[in-house]
Amino acid sequence: MHFVETLATEDLGNRSYLAGGRETAVVVDPPRDIDRVLAAAARRGVRITHVAETHVHKDYVSGGLELARITGAAYLVPAGAQVAYGRVPVADGDRAGIDGGLSLRAVETPGHTPHHTSYVLYDGDTPVAAFTGGSLLIGSVGRPDLVEPRLTRRFARAQHASAHRLAELPDDVRVLPTHGFGSLCSATQAEGQGEASTIGRERVHNIALTSDVDAFVTELLAGLDDIPAYYAHMGPANAAGPAPVDLTAPRIADAAELTSRLDAGEWVVDLRNRVAFAEGHLAGSLNFDGSGQLATHLAWLLPWGKPVTLLADTAEEIAAAQRELARVGIDRPGAAATGPAEQWAPGGEELRSFRRADFAALADAVAAAHEGGAAPVVVDVRRRSERATAGWVTGSVHLPLHELPRRIGELPPGTVWVHCAGGLRAAIAASFLDTEDREVIAIDDGFATARDLGLVTLPVR
Known part of the structure; x- marks a missing residue:
């Protein structure tokens, strides 16, 4: 008798797993905020005896070391991983007893990293689930380019071989990856594949199992997009041994302190939704909606180590953001402020605002330009892969969001849409454009509408 409970970290597109029997359990690839894991184990009434890492993670800070310390669990880490702390080094074929007839078998699956290891859960002699980390994902595989550019092709070939090794398991074995639910550690985002799968289903739908190695490598490498900048800091943090997370509330800042922090070049981040921000915000503040993959977007753009102050409607929203940011190593906000935005401006200073519009309004502006009006400056901040597959607004300037802050000066004069x-x-x-005193209009609309209005140039296939 066994269970597997999924612990989703939606903002990063990752999953951790608690698996066990009546009394004891293993945690695979735990998040940094381990209180969630401990609560899940308490609800189940099980003791955590093992914590297993599939690899030294590049996209988030692991809670594995701290979880093992608190629970006294054996910390299973691939033997090939270079880490600075004590662990149980795991090699191919090693087994760990979990509960009664439950056991975990290590399977070397290099490709995402050179030391990547998957774990197969056995109930007696029967394999029931495969924790595949960043190896075999649902419809895809983990990206092979996070270690060293010169090794990417070699690691892509290794991913193909690792996927085929896992495919030797029986059809009904559940596939339980860590990445692939919006995570940028996934080589591609497999649309329409769902969020649950088995080895049998992957044999039919996964590109690594339906293509020969050369075709697979060619397609895989062609689909790779930019690596988030903060990934460069996650691997070293996990190899060194992350510090325990501190989620105590940050100190409260008044309007004068907010101004002082802005003047010092710090980032003041407004977590409110984009409608509220556009209608009125503190001059110099930046809008990262707390409900929209905050950790990924902010960590990618933030110069590493720069202090951050958080603004939100409520203390609860500050706490939620603080938890998300800690998962990617942004540990302690410098300060925080809540309440009406008017309270954040010094001396009754007016809040700034900018326009929002839809693609129909842009179509009208384009039509007016054809009649002799000023041509709109259209800036596309999607990633390169999105533009290449879905097309682009004709005449638009492409500045992926993560490049925009350092390239704003390249934009031509005029109102920016x-x-x-x-x-x-x-x-x-x-x-960001507003902080540079550019007149800006934020298009709050789905890109499909731009296609319907005839604004888009489609890629040649």
Whole structure:
């Protein structure tokens, strides 16, 4: 008798797993905020005896070391991983007893990293689930380019071999990856594949199992996009041994302190939704909606180590953001402020604002330009892969969001209409443009509407 409970970290597109029997359990690839894991184990009434890492993670700070310390669990880490702390080094074929007839078998699956190891859960002699980490994902595999560019092709070939090794398991074995639910550690985002799978289903649908190695490598490498900048800091943090997370509330800042922090070049981040921010915000602040993959977007753009102050409607929203940011190593906000935005401006100073519009308004502006009006400056902040597959607004300037802050000076003069695929990233970009005193209009609309209006140039296939 066994169970597997999924612990999703939606903002990063990752999953951790608690698996065990009546009394004891293992945790695979735990998040940094381990209180969630401890609560899940307490609800189940099980003791955590093992913590297993599939690899030294590049996209988030692991809670594995601290979880093992608190629970006294054996900390299973691939033997090939270079880490600075004590662990149980795991090699191919090693087994760990979990509960009664339950056991975990290590399977070397290099490709995402050179030391990557998957774990197969056995109930007696029967394999029932495979914790595949960043190896075999649902419809895809983990990206092979996070270690060293010169090794990417070699690691891509290794991913193909590792996927085929896992495919030797029986059809009904559940596939339980860590990445692939929006995570940028996934080589591709497999659309329409769902969030649950088995080895049998992957044999039919996964590119690594339906293509020969050369075709697979060619397609895999062609689909790789930019690596988030903060990934460079996650691997070293996990190899050194992350410090325990501190989620105590940050100190409260008044309007004068907020101004002082802005004047010092610090980032003051407004977590409110994009509509509220556009209608009125503290001059110099940046808009990262707390409900929209905050950790990924902010960590990618933030110069590493720069202090951050958080603004939100409520203390609960500050706490939620603080938890998300700790998962990627942004540990302690410098300060925070809540309440009406008017309270954040010094001396009754007016809040700044900018326009929001839809693609129909942009179509009108384009039509007016054809009649002799000023041509709109259209900026596309989607990633390169999105533009290459879905097309682009004709005449638009492409500045992926993560490149925008350092390239704003490249934009021609005039009113800037900024868009993404749905409006969230456009709002972030608009807040950066607003700090540079550019007249900006944030397009809050789905990109499909631009296609319907005839604004889009489609890629040649």
